[in-house]
Amino acid sequence: MLFDALPRTNTQVTPGVVHLPNWLPIDQQADIIGQLRAIARALSGTPLAMARPQLKSGRMQVFMLHLGRYWATNPYRYVTHVAGQPVPPIPANLTKLAMDALDEASHYDSSLTTTSFRPDMALVNYYPPGATMGLHQDLNEDSPAPIVSLSIGDEALFRIGGTENRNKPWDDVTLTSGDIIVFGGPKRLAFHGVPQTRPGTLPEGCGLSDGRINITFRQVEA
Numbered sequence: 001m002l003f004d005a006l007p008r009t010n011t012q013v014t015p016g017v018v019h020l021p022n023w024l025p026i027d028q029q030a031d032i033i034g035q036l037r038a039i040a041r042a043l044s045g046t047p048l049a050m051a052r053p054q055l056k057s058g059r060m061q062v063f064m065l066h067l068g069r070y071w072a073t074n075p076y077r078y079v080t081h082v083a084g085q086p087v088p089p090i091p092a093n094l095t096k097l098a099m100d101a102l103d104e105a106s107h108y109d110s111s112l113t114t115t116s117f118r119p120d121m122a123l124v125n126y127y128p129p130g131a132t133m134g135l136h137q138d139l140n141e142d143s144p145a146p147i148v149s150l151s152i153g154d155e156a157l158f159r160i161g162g163t164e165n166r167n168k169p170w171d172d173v174t175l176t177s178g179d180i181i182v183f184g185g186p187k188r189l190a191f192h193g194v195p196q197t198r199p200g201t202l203p204e205g206c207g208l209s210d211g212r213i214n215i216t217f218r219q220v221e222a
């Protein structure tokens with residue numbers, strides 16, 4: 001963290017968005033990176049290998065690993081198999097982590113309902129140093145359940161705006177390694193993205209040597 005003096009406490013950023021800084025201890029961050037690396041290795045050379053999706057607007061900067069469901073493009077949708085190969089499940093420890101994080105976030109925002117949360121898709125994004133992600137909506141889930149997002153590695157500027165368009169006003173939150181951000185309720189379909197990641201800001205021992213991993217836990221099935 002560049003700005004160690006800044007207060008970092010659990011906060012409702014705006015109705016529907018809760019930030020839980022330093023939520024996951026560093027040793028558990030490294031364990032998760034090891035676990036994801038093993039899955040990515042097992043999938044390399046298959047149709048499910050980590051890759052940068054090609055969108056109509058260009059090739060994304062992030063490499064994506066898909067768990068539980070595969071986010072297919074053109075048209076955008078979720079599928080359970082790719083070229084006959086089943087998408088690997090979300091490991092049980094990660095499902096539990098997402099449910100625990102949402103439970104804690106719900107204490108800061110009554111719109112973040114937890115009782116029916118069953119994450120069935122986890123999208124793992126690897127941001128190479130300095131990579132960004134444009135403002136977009138997460139629209140392909142049938143369930144209105146919140147999105148639970150875990151960050152590991154380099155600091156990122158997370159931006160979330162309104163549900164109608166990409167215009168201001170936005171809320172900007174710096175996400176550091178181990179942070180959770182949850183968005184749901186009135187912000188579930190808000191435009192959001194990562195206009196900046198800060199190379200070399202990752203903490204020692206997080207399991208990455210550079211860049212950033214973000215995992216978004218989603219509930220696709222209503």
Ligand SMILES: O=C(O)CCC(=O)C(=O)O
Nearest residue numbers: 123125138158194214216
């Ligand atoms: O990397 C992040 O913090 C956000 C990722 C995201 O919005 C997505 O994967 O849809």
Ligand SMILES: [Fe+2]
Nearest residue numbers: 136137138192
């Ligand atoms: Fe998103």
